[in-house]
Amino acid sequence: MEIKETAERILWANIFSSLTHEQSTRLASLSSVCTFGSGEEIGRSARGTLSLVLRGGAEVYSTDDSRSTLLRVIREGDVFGVAGLFTGSEAVSRIIAKGKTQILLIPKDAIVSLLTENPAFAEDYISFLEKRIAFLNKRISSFTAGSCERKLALFLSSVSEDESFTLSIPFASLARQLDMGRASFYRALGILEDAGLISKDEKRITVLSRASLKEKYS
Numbered sequence: 001m002e003i004k005e006t007a008e009r010i011l012w013a014n015i016f017s018s019l020t021h022e023q024s025t026r027l028a029s030l031s032s033v034c035t036f037g038s039g040e041e042i043g044r045s046a047r048g049t050l051s052l053v054l055r056g057g058a059e060v061y062s063t064d065d066s067r068s069t070l071l072r073v074i075r076e077g078d079v080f081g082v083a084g085l086f087t088g089s090e091a092v093s094r095i096i097a098k099g100k101t102q103i104l105l106i107p108k109d110a111i112v113s114l115l116t117e118n119p120a121f122a123e124d125y126i127s128f129l130e131k132r133i134a135f136l137n138k139r140i141s142s143f144t145a146g147s148c149e150r151k152l153a154l155f156l157s158s159v160s161e162d163e164s165f166t167l168s169i170p171f172a173s174l175a176r177q178l179d180m181g182r183a184s185f186y187r188a189l190g191i192l193e194d195a196g197l198i199s200k201d202e203k204r205i206t207v208l209s210r211a212s213l214k215e216k217y218s
Contacts, residue, residue: 014124023117052077057101073162079128192213
């Protein structure tokens with residue numbers, strides 16, 4: 001991908017919206033682009049960088065091998081690795097490409113330079129971190145939500161920031177993640193579907209209105 005095109009795509013992301021074209025071009029020149037096939041793990045290659053999804057998407061899972069839990073869906077224009085960039089801690093999640101995916105890997109030094117020279121970017125960075133904390137609080141709530149339909153609704157409303165989206169996941173796996181029995185899980189699915197909040201087929205759930213899910217069950 002040419003530096004000019006990469007620089008333009010950098011400006012997609014809200015966290016970089018305050019950058020000048022000169023700054024985005026410099027950032028593109030200092031960064032590298034990696035391409036991943038469907039099912040490939042992204043996390044190891046992205047460690048120690050701030051990463052921007054240029055094309056494709058990914059899913060973020062917990063690292064617990066006995067009970068891998070879907071934490072977040074990442075789409076084009078999304079950024080990840082913001083919090084871990086400065087902590088240097090071991091990864092607490094696995095990031096798996098869904099389809100062919102291109103990731104821009106931005107080195108820490110480039111981000112540090114932007115934080116010192118662009119106060120608006122520093123504010124956007126802090127704001128992004130605040131939103132990540134709010135997201136994590138919502139994810140915690142989805143696992144301690146009480147009734148099965150509320151637990152499922154909060155999970156679905158927090159796993160993606162899109163208003164409408166489709167989640168491809170085996171239902172048995174999702175039921176285990178939410179600590180639900182088969183009958184309770186399917187009953188919860190039926191309640192949400194009857195309410196017009198989701199649609200489903202054998203292995204996919206489509207959220208029709210994330211806002212309506214949040215309004216009804218938050």
